[in-house]
Amino acid sequence: MSNESVEVKHNASGVSPLQASSWKRLAARHGTPLLVLDMAQVRLQYKRLTSALPGVQMFYAVKALPYPAVISTLAELGCNFDLASSGEVELMRQAGVTADRCLHTHPIKGEREIRAALDFGCKTFVADNETEILKLARFRSKLDILLRVSFPNPGARCDLSKKFGCTPADVTRLLDLAAGQKLKVRGFSFHAGSQVPGPEMHVHAINQCVELMTTHRAYGNGSLRTLDIGGGFPADYDRSGFDINAFCAPIREALAHLPTDVRVIAEPGRFMVASSGTALASVIGKAERGGKPWYYLDDGIYGSYNGIVTEGACYPLVPLGGEGELRPSVLTGPTCDSFDMLSEALPLPDLKVGDVLAGLFMGAYTHSTATTFNGLPQAQVIVRGMSDLARRRSRKVQAS
Ligand SMILES: Cc1ncc(COP(=O)(O)O)c(C=O)c1O
Structure with a gap:
């Protein structure tokens, strides 16, 4: 695997406090990695x-x-x-x-x-x-x-x-x-x-x-x-x-x-x-390397974020926690592969293990193309906003 650096521009603004706390609650209730789909x-x-x-x-x-x-x-x-x-x-x-x-x-x-x-x-x-x-x-x-x-x-x-x-x-x-x-x-x-x-x-x-x-x-x-x-x-x-x-x-x-x-x-x-999907990932580890904070997430390039590699995707990434001033930070996925890199200079506040990060516009070509490389699970999906009829029909599919 290549060690080539992945430099991705992310837009990290514009999520309301109400939305952020709703996502944090979902992450706490269901665990991460999680893909929240809004019908x-x-x-x-x-x-x-x-x-x-x-x-x-x-x-x-x-x-x-x-x-x-x-x-x-x-x-x-x-x-x-x-x-x-x-x-x-x-x-x-x-x-x-x-x-x-x-x-x-x-x-x-x-x-x-x-x-x-x-x-x-x-x-x-x-x-x-x-x-x-x-x-x-x-x-x-x-x-x-x-x-x-x-x-x-x-x-x-x-x-x-x-x-x-x-x-x-x-x-x-x-x-x-x-x-x-x-x-x-x-x-x-x-x-x-x-x-x-x-x-x-x-x-x-x-x-x-x-x-x-x-x-x-x-x-x-x-x-x-x-x-x-x-x-x-x-x-x-x-x-x-x-x-x-x-x-x-x-x-x-x-x-x-x-x-x-x-x-x-x-x-x-x-x-x-695309806009129906929000990927929630947690910080599972952190380190200071080469003068930068490194954050290790429980979702990455081999999971929901594979589009960064396959199509040069640039998902808006929003930290739902953290404090202090923003520092250019390295964001990586959970596998043992150093290619599993979401960004090498994303401005982030100081995050701690357990803090959650939301990837926006992550409904298309994310869940369908994710792998379980390294034996790591794909993001679990939860669905919100379904009509009663659609809910009954999709339950039938999931049961069969
Ligand atoms: C034959 C065909 N139709 C439709 C689509 C959907 O394209 P898009 O997601 O860009 O709307 C694709 C995407 O690969 C395709 O191959």
Whole structure:
């Protein structure tokens, strides 16, 4: 493992004393590491995005936070689901979500994964190349596909077009191949990159797809009638008061140029759940090394904070205790690995063992991607703000 230093900018202000003492109480009652999920926030984000993109059908990207309470909460609001694996299919089955509300969007998947989704009743899949089209063509009577087009976006935190998608220039050839295989193509999909810096790539990709749809209008007797604009809608990690309605204004404008019979769908993950999650970790040890205080937490890079490494995440970190003036401090995780480092110069007051630190905006790609390296447990999850119906449905999932 590398010993390279991890320098992360954290914003450590803006939590009310009431909120801080509520989190401290939860940490004392349940122990840490703890991930507190607030379903009221999930509902709010869903409402914000659906009103920013009227007429766009939402398919929550389950991978961001595949937690039963989240699925039940979104299902109750009428949200649909974007699945990418048999595990996610199983979660839908257990939550009582029907297959007509699900898409399978993984562009490259094994036959066992395809069969699991087909057994569940999924009918729409995604492909981006010859091999995948030929693989899916064997199931042509049971499914149709969206063709995923790549629009590289190096400015996004995760440029998903690096790994998936055909170029716009490949589209005619792949449509011809699918037609020859009698595999129905329903339309196009793209992902503008996760945590995009602005809406420009969504707009560009939509404009390109409008052109592709117009050029290939006659394809399959006009079957190109779906445009899937993917995810990418950012979380407000730097707490600058991000306005999703303003962000989506140019996207709405671009979508207005689509033929009126085109169904538009989106696969938001991060935007829906990031702000619902607060990670609470305790100081389990401290030391003075190289003239700086070092704090060892019970959660770290191999746990909820893995996004610091995998995607350069910068979560707002707020100490809920401590006294004295702020000193640049080293914050590390609980494993034996020196790579397990959250920050090397976070301004912190003097903390003692047992003090709690809150990581904000930690709902997306944290719990779902954490490991148990070193035999250390993942953060326990507690859920707040569920509706009665969603609570009953998610209990069923957890019991099964
Ligand atoms: C196919 C697909 N759709 C949707 C998403 C969700 O993206 P985001 O969390 O950026 O909204 C992802 C993320 O990896 C993805 O791969």
